[in-house]
Amino acid sequence: MIEESNTLTDHQEEPIKLLVVEDDPAMLIAFQDVLKGAGFEVITASNGEAALELLVHTQPALILSDISMPIMDGYKLFEAVRRQPGGATIPFIFLTARGTREDIFAGKSLGADDYITKPVTTQELLSAVRARLQRSNELMLAQLKAAYKDSLFVLANAIEARDSYTHAHMKRLGLYAKVLGEQLGWDGARLEVLEFGAILHDIGKIYIPESVLQKDSSLSDEEWVEMRKHPEVGALMIRDVPYLASAIPLVLHHHERWDGTGYPAELNGENIPEGARLLAVADAFDAMTSDRPYRQAMSGDDAYAEIRTGSGKQFDPNIVQAMEKCWDSGVIHQIMNNSNTEL
Ligand SMILES: [Fe+2]
Incomplete structure (x- = not known):
């Protein structure tokens, strides 16, 4: 006893x-x-x-x-x-x-x-x-997790609202990331980390002035320096939340490039955390197919072609391959087409 x-x-x-x-x-x-x-x-x-x-x-x-x-x-x-x-x-x-x-x-x-x-x-x-x-x-833990996710969305939405994207961007990004992860056979735990990464990836933009976020012309060199700090700022913001710790690599490295010319750490190839490599593809695809202050949205076909061109340069070829499979199965179109009604 x-x-x-x-x-x-x-x-x-x-x-x-x-x-x-x-x-x-x-x-x-x-x-x-x-x-x-x-x-x-x-x-x-x-x-x-x-x-x-x-x-x-x-x-x-x-x-x-x-x-x-x-x-x-x-x-x-x-x-x-x-x-x-x-x-x-x-x-x-x-x-x-x-x-x-x-x-x-x-x-x-x-x-x-x-x-x-x-x-x-x-x-x-x-x-x-x-x-x-x-x-x-x-049961309580599951409810707590759901409540946590809801509050993250509220916070991320508040940040996104300052940016020119709508909150639908974040939701779509999460969906693209999810289908790519599933295509790669990732398990539930990895998909959950991916979901948090998708919600939080740009959270560091909270420190960037709206005048920069909403600028409809190219950014000055100084403004670029500021803009490029957002992954590190975001990682610092969630550093002390144990529940979100697994999403830090995704937040920190979502702008790295396969060829090592990205930021903030100029990591290359498989040195970039895989979740961040996946998020980079999903984020780029959604950014290209969304209207931005300085340009109109690209068609899905054109954006897809860009992603394929970037394979082995900007993007991990393995993730691009997963994207090709999702494209061929029609699931990418489904997310794109439903974005106005279901998100
Ligand atoms: Fe970003």
């Missing part, structure tokens, strides 16, 4: 708080002992109403509740918890007496996450609690 308590609490600053609701005092003490012994903090209530009072002041990570109890039973408690603000996501496990099938059925039809039949062994109880906490953590 002590060993288990260590594994549970090693990475926790505070113990995880559980609420146990049970009207049988002996049973309540038994549950409490097992859970405390495993490193959890346990708060207890002897019926649903008492539990709801506790929930006004505290938010447990999980609720374990008996079903038949005086004053307010487990079902009513479950429904009340789900109606509360913040209560919809608390994992809820019913404790049922063994052999009462209707209890199990009723608990499941209410949407309870799990049930444990009593009498329960220490092992059963702990593994049910841990499994449920883990599922809940995974």
Whole structure:
């Protein structure tokens, strides 16, 4: 038990708080002992109403509740918890007496996450609690990631709004990058990094004056110097966000060229991170097919021809080959054509 308590609490600053609701005092003490012994903090209530009072002041990570109890039973408690603000996501496990099938059925039809039949062994109880906490953590992490991505879009949109591109550029770029990555057989984790790279690649432009970003004539030498700082500025901006660290190479090197004449590091060939090489192709294609202050959009055919001409010079031939396959399959056209309606 002590060993288990260590594994549970090693990475926790505070113990995880559980609420146990049970009207049988002996049973309540038994549950409490097992859970405390495993490193959890346990708060207890002897019926649903008492539990709801506790929930006004505290938010447990999980609720374990008996079903038949005086004053307010487990079902009513479950429904009340789900109606509360913040209560919809608390994992809820019913404790049922063994052999009462209707209890199990009723608990499941209410949407309870799990049930444990009593009498329960220490092992059963702990593994049910841990499994449920883990599922809940995974769910929270997924929601957090989605929220994070949304905020990144808001930030990147704010920056793009200063530039002459619309936010559709960023979305399209993400889609081009995704189909190229898929064509190259990249796995989900790499595609996710690519997506962040596509959202964030020009984030460093926040420091470039609008007068430069929106200029409809060529930039002066000094303005070019400023413009060329955006990959490094962008990389610095996300440096301290661990969740985005994997996108740094893409942000920093998306203007490198295969022949080594790009910036900021003049890397060449495979010294350029592969994600940045891919982003360079997708970014160039979308830039060429978008209207810019100093020129009209090129046709898709012309831009595609430019990308192929740049193979082995500006672009990685392998990525250009992936682009050719995506072009032939029609997926590039699909993204181009849908850009006004679906983005
Ligand atoms: Fe850029």
